Amino acid sequence: MNHTTFLVDPDIVLIGSGIMSANLAVLLKRLEPNLRIQIIEVTDTLAQESSYGWNNAGTGHAGICELSYTPNREADGSVNVSKVVEIFAQFDESKQFWASAVEEGLIDSPKEFIRPVPHMSFVHGQEQVDFLRARFEGMSQHHFFRTMEYSTDREKIGQWAPLLTAGRGSEPIAATRMEQGTDVNFGAVSRKLLEWLSKQEGCGIATGHRVVGLIKRQDRWELSARNLATGEIHNIRTKFVFVGAGGGSLTLLQKSGIPEAKGLGGFPIGGQWLVCDNPDIVRQHQAKIYGQALDAAPTMAVPHLDTRILDGKKTLLFGPFAAWTTKFLHEKGSYLDLPLSVKPDNLATLIKIGLTNLDLVRYLIQQGTQSMADRMSVLRVFYPAAEAKDWRLVDAGIRVQAIKKTDGEAGIVHYGTEVITNADRTISALLGASPGASVSVHIVLQIVKLCFPQLTETPEGKERLDRMIPSWNFDARLPGEAERVESIRTKVDMILELD
Numbered sequence: 001m002n003h004t005t006f007l008v009d010p011d012i013v014l015i016g017s018g019i020m021s022a023n024l025a026v027l028l029k030r031l032e033p034n035l036r037i038q039i040i041e042v043t044d045t046l047a048q049e050s051s052y053g054w055n056n057a058g059t060g061h062a063g064i065c066e067l068s069y070t071p072n073r074e075a076d077g078s079v080n081v082s083k084v085v086e087i088f089a090q091f092d093e094s095k096q097f098w099a100s101a102v103e104e105g106l107i108d109s110p111k112e113f114i115r116p117v118p119h120m121s122f123v124h125g126q127e128q129v130d131f132l133r134a135r136f137e138g139m140s141q142h143h144f145f146r147t148m149e150y151s152t153d154r155e156k157i158g159q160w161a162p163l164l165t166a167g168r169g170s171e172p173i174a175a176t177r178m179e180q181g182t183d184v185n186f187g188a189v190s191r192k193l194l195e196w197l198s199k200q201e202g203c204g205i206a207t208g209h210r211v212v213g214l215i216k217r218q219d220r221w222e223l224s225a226r227n228l229a230t231g232e233i234h235n236i237r238t239k240f241v242f243v244g245a246g247g248g249s250l251t252l253l254q255k256s257g258i259p260e261a262k263g264l265g266g267f268p269i270g271g272q273w274l275v276c277d278n279p280d281i282v283r284q285h286q287a288k289i290y291g292q293a294l295d296a297a298p299t300m301a302v303p304h305l306d307t308r309i310l311d312g313k314k315t316l317l318f319g320p321f322a323a324w325t326t327k328f329l330h331e332k333g334s335y336l337d338l339p340l341s342v343k344p345d346n347l348a349t350l351i352k353i354g355l356t357n358l359d360l361v362r363y364l365i366q367q368g369t370q371s372m373a374d375r376m377s378v379l380r381v382f383y384p385a386a387e388a389k390d391w392r393l394v395d396a397g398i399r400v401q402a403i404k405k406t407d408g409e410a411g412i413v414h415y416g417t418e419v420i421t422n423a424d425r426t427i428s429a430l431l432g433a434s435p436g437a438s439v440s441v442h443i444v445l446q447i448v449k450l451c452f453p454q455l456t457e458t459p460e461g462k463e464r465l466d467r468m469i470p471s472w473n474f475d476a477r478l479p480g481e482a483e484r485v486e487s488i489r490t491k492v493d494m495i496l497e498l499d
């Protein structure tokens with residue numbers, strides 16, 4: 001559905017209609033119903049870019065299966081699990097926020113955006129088997145992961161995921177599994193939240209408009225949005241801007257001229273999936289299975305074999321594979337995006353990144369030149385009996401990796417998510433992707449706390465947040481909170497029909 005409403009002088013303008021803007025806009029409106037909020041989106045319908053179901057893997061990242069969050073063993077052989085514990089707590093906040101939206105009748109039919117799918121990690125070779133055992137021992141002691149199972153038994157692993165073991169040789173293998181994993185359609189939940197917002201007093205959504213100008217004059221931001229169909233320019237003024245434009249955020253930050261954007265760069269990496277629709281194969285698999293990163297692959301390129309449920313249809317997806325691109329957006333991007341983002345203030349950083357990340361460059365060349373047979377051989381690490389005839393290659397979303405100057409270093413690549421807020425807290429922007437959508441509620445809550453402290457510090461604000469995100473104000477990771485967290489999760493899972 002397309003939208004055409006522009007408000008006059010709204011309090012807040014959010015650029016983009018993905019999961020970040022959707023969560024932030026709805027969180028703000030629920031915290032302060034009098035806020036006047038405008039969304040501007042370049043595509044004709046909402047959430048068609050990275051948050052769109054087919055453009056990401058839909059993993060509700062909770063640290064259960066992603067080995068990249070626990071990369072190394074310590075000197076004593078143990079595995080540091082603090083990162084996975086943190087991600088689990090943050091994904092819980094997303095689930096709580098969406099559950100409260102369902103409970104209060106803002107959105108309905110949770111099965112249309114979240115489904116239970118067990119999360120597994122899978123490794124082969126003795127060294128990795130030992131690593132997974134150490135990771136399991138570290139994680140299963142924490143109350144978040146107490147139901148995790150570990151096995152090296154082929155029969156057991158075959159019961160969990162028959163495709164993994166059929167036709168496999170005799171090398172040692174191991175897997176962990178937790179039932180409480182999820183598959184999320186981030187595009188569907190974004191659209192539901194924004195459709196609710198569009199019906200609220202003092203809220204406007206305009207699709208088919210690209211923000212082409214962003215400048216601060218006195219105490220107001222002035223934005224120009226071009227109607228892609230007519231070419232007309234619509235000007236709008238506001239006190240606060242959220243740049244939730246995904247791959248388009250860097251270009252807009254550069255236009256804003258804020259000092260915090262100086263030296264920032266972006267490097268796009270396209271994604272591709274192998275997809276299987278053969279019902280005999282799809283039926284056999286019910287899990288999201290993550291493996292080890294291939295040599296020099298960025299952490300976001302860790303291969304996984306995934307059950308996906310999109311628009312009610314179950315399918316199988318494997319990847320991601322990386323693809324060369326110079327576009328920052330899959331839908332409305334231009335091949336000039338990368339060259340035009342190179343500025344005098346980020347040129348040195350970009351060159352340094354190229355020179356110091358030769359492994360990454362080699363990886364990208366290898367990925368960009370690989371054949372279907374090469375991709376099938378990676379798939380067979382997970383599913384030895386896979387046949388090329390059952391799989392097709394589709395494009396996924398583009399991740400624009402944020403590149404920035406850091407102390408002493410000319411530049412480093414950030415695979416995480418980077419929030420940039422200016423000194424007077426009138427503009428906030430989100431760069432980067434991973435773990436992105438899953439922890440989006442946690443990210444936008446930090447933005448609200450920083451830029452709208454008046455909304456979270458009053459007794460009414462706190463009471464509203466308690467209802468929306470019950471664990472927002474205590475540390476759910478602490479052992480002493482296990483019971484409280486469990487009871488919140490039981491209720492959330494019931495509302496989201498995950499139980």
Ligand SMILES: Cc1cc2nc3c(=O)[nH]c(=O)nc-3n(C[C@H](O)[C@H](O)[C@H](O)COP(=O)(O)OP(=O)(O)OC[C@H]3O[C@@H](n4cnc5c(N)ncnc54)[C@H](O)[C@@H]3O)c2cc1C
Nearest residue numbers: 016018019020042050051056057059211246248271436438
């Ligand atoms: C291959 C891949 C796999 C992924 N897998 C996962 C996963 O399994 N789990 C997970 O949690 N995360 C995953 N992610 C990350 C996740 O998809 C993103 O973090 C998340 O979708 C980002 O949401 P967003 O709202 O910031 O951006 P987007 O959803 O991209 O939204 C930005 C919006 O801004 C619009 N826009 C851009 N420029 C302008 C402009 N100038 N004017 C107006 N509108 C504009 C775009 O059209 C778009 O709709 C994956 C990403 C990729 C690429």
